[in-house]
Amino acid sequence: MVNQVPLAAHVCNWEWLLPGTAAQFGIPIDAVYKPLRVASLDAFIRDTRSRFGGKPIPIQSFLFELMRRAGEARAYAMVADQTPPRNMDKYWTRFLNQDTAFFTGADKIARFLDAPVIYIAMRRVSKGHYSVRVHVLVEPPYEYGDDLQVVERYARRLELEVRANPADWLWVHNKWKYPKPDANDGEPKRRRAKQAV
Numbered sequence: 628m629v630n631q632v633p634l635a636a637h638v639c640n641w642e643w644l645l646p647g648t649a650a651q652f653g654i655p656i657d658a659v660y661k662p663l664r665v666a667s668l669d670a671f672i673r674d675t676r677s678r679f680g681g682k683p684i685p686i687q688s689f690l691f692e693l694m695r696r697a698g699e700a701r702a703y704a705m706v707a708d709q710t711p712p713r714n715m716d717k718y719w720t721r722f723l724n725q726d727t728a729f730f731t732g733a734d735k736i737a738r739f740l741d742a743p744v745i746y747i748a749m750r751r752v753s754k755g756h757y758s759v760r761v762h763v764l765v766e767p768p769y770e771y772g773d774d775l776q777v778v779e780r781y782a783r784r785l786e787l788e789v790r791a792n793p794a795d796w797l798w799v800h801n802k803w804k805y806p807k808p809d810a811n812d813g814e815p816k817r818r819r820a821k822q823a824v
Contacts, residue, residue, distance in 0.1 A: 630700055630742035632777075634733055634764070636708040636785050637797035639749040639757050642675070645704065647759075648747075650679035655701040657682045659689050659732070661709075693736065703740070707733055708785055710804045718778045719807050722786055726807035734777035741767045744777050746784045751795055 633656075635644055645658050658676065660683045663669040676683045681704075684692050693703065707730055711717040717728040737744045746762040764780040789796045 630740040631702045632733060632737045632740070632742050632744045633702055633704045633747050634744060634781050635704065635706045635747040635749070636788065637706060637800060638788060638792075639751050639795045641706055641749065643757070644747060644749065644759070645676050645681040645683070646679040649681040655680065655682065655699070656704055657684050657692065657696070657701060658704040659684060659686055661686050693739070697740070703736055705733055707781060708802065709800055710802055713805055718775050720779055720782050722782050722802070723789065725803060727782070727802055728807070729778050729782055731775060731778055733781060734775050737765065737777050738769050741769070743767065746781065748784070748788055750792065
């Protein structure tokens with residue numbers, strides 16, 4: 628087995644993915660997550676996500692953990708559809724008809740590990756029942772002139788999923804918290820970003 632970088636989104640019951648795949652496939656899966664402010668709730672979420680062998684790793688220590696495990700075969704999973712903070716490196720693309728920022732970490736991790744990137748698509752079959760499909764987004768070797776191809780392909784696949792089943796995506800996390808900076812002066816545009824329907 629080689630390293631893999633699975634990407635998912637806040638679609639359907641995304642919390643089921645980490646324990647479900649860890650129980651089904653029995654492979655070590657490290658999942659990046661942002662710790663919650665309430666310590667007891669954060670501990671509960673960490674325990675729930677690691678019940679069947681998944682290992683949630685706080686985003687602050689993920690780079691260290693990635694380097695420490697570089698020689699081991701494992702999967703590094705991310706639910707990558709949240710908005711990066713304003714001061715963080717980001718990739719802008721058109722998504723649901725508007726300028727949208729995405730995290731760049733998946734591309735960097737895939738290149739560091741020279742690992743394939745897969746998209747985990749979840750669909751609601753019936754109440755409490757879901758199906759999961761795996762789509763290969765990008766495979767090595769990675770070209771140096773084609774930076775951020777992972778992020779762009781993730782955005783395109785996520786857009787297809789959201790358009791096919793808009794009610795299953797978590798709209799409340801607000802993918803458009805701030806507008807794209809104006810290319811002329813580096814200042815944010817003085818307009819409110821519209822949310823797509």
